[in-house]
Amino acid sequence: MSCHDKVTLLNVCCLLPWADMEPSLLSLEKLDRSSPDLWPEQIPGVYDFAPLLSPQLSPDPQNLDLEEQDINLLYQFRLLTALEIIEEVKKLQNVAYQLGLEEAKEMTRGKYLHILNNKKPK
Numbered sequence: 001m002s003c004h005d006k007v008t009l010l011n012v013c014c015l016l017p018w019a020d021m022e023p024s025l026l027s028l029e030k031l032d033r034s035s036p037d038l039w040p041e042q043i044p045g046v047y048d049f050a051p052l053l054s055p056q057l058s059p060d061p062q063n064l065d066l067e068e069q070d071i072n073l074l075y076q077f078r079l080l081t082a083l084e085i086i087e088e089v090k091k092l093q094n095v096a097y098q099l100g101l102e103e104a105k106e107m108t109r110g111k112y113l114h115i116l117n118n119k120k121p122k
Helices: 003-015 046-053 068-078 082-112
Strands: none
Touching: none
16 A cells, blocks of 8 residues: 555545544455345355254243242242343352352362362371
8 A cells, every 4th residue: 555545535634524444443344245145155055054053032832841949049030020030140150250259269168178189198
């Protein structure tokens, strides 16, 4: 790119609404194809085959191994309002955080006591 081209590019960038963008980030590439809809399939037949293997959005209820306690909990959650569900999620996050802190303490304790060393004494 010549010096004249760089100055012209800089002037064009200053006129554009995103003028604060660095000129080195501007791409002048022109695509040969006019539309993604007209692009040929990379692998013929893949558009017909892909939906057959896509996962289901929700699992089959018969394949779930739910205990009575789990089902009762689901029924309780069903009766909650959106704000109450958010509060339950916050409680779960707090419990998970506290559990992480506890685990970190135990790992540190194990490190100081050399419990997790791979070397066995001879």
